[in-house]
Amino acid sequence: MDNLTRHHETGHPAPMVQPAPSTIRALRNRLGWTQEEAARECRVTLRTYSRWENDKSKMPEIAWRWMAERAGVPEEWSPEGEG
Numbered sequence: 001m002d003n004l005t006r007h008h009e010t011g012h013p014a015p016m017v018q019p020a021p022s023t024i025r026a027l028r029n030r031l032g033w034t035q036e037e038a039a040r041e042c043r044v045t046l047r048t049y050s051r052w053e054n055d056k057s058k059m060p061e062i063a064w065r066w067m068a069e070r071a072g073v074p075e076e077w078s079p080e081g082e083g
Contacts, residue, residue, distance in 0.1 A: 018058055018059070019059065019064055021052065021053050021054060021055045022079070023077075023078055023079060024052055024053050024059055024064070024067075025053050026079035027067055027068065027071055027073070027077065027079075028053070028067070030071050030073075030079075031067070031070060031071050035049055035050055035053065038067070041067075041070070042063045042066070042067070044063070
């Protein structure tokens with residue numbers, strides 16, 4: 001686990017901030033993926049992926065970290081910081 005994923009004082013894994021559905025959607029769009037492509041890349045069904053973007057269930061941390069890594073953005077990325 002790299003330093004970005006560890007708490008700066010304790011060295012324990014940093015708690016994940018659950019991305020908002022709009023942030024999940026924005027990251028998918030940044031990657032240029034459809035929901036079907038994102039589901040395939042995350043190895044989940046389209047229904048499961050759609051539920052993440054529609055706030056029906058929470059996206060697992062591993063899936064968010066993987067998508068952020070693929071997009072080349074930090075896990076704390078937010079579309080509001082883009083211009």
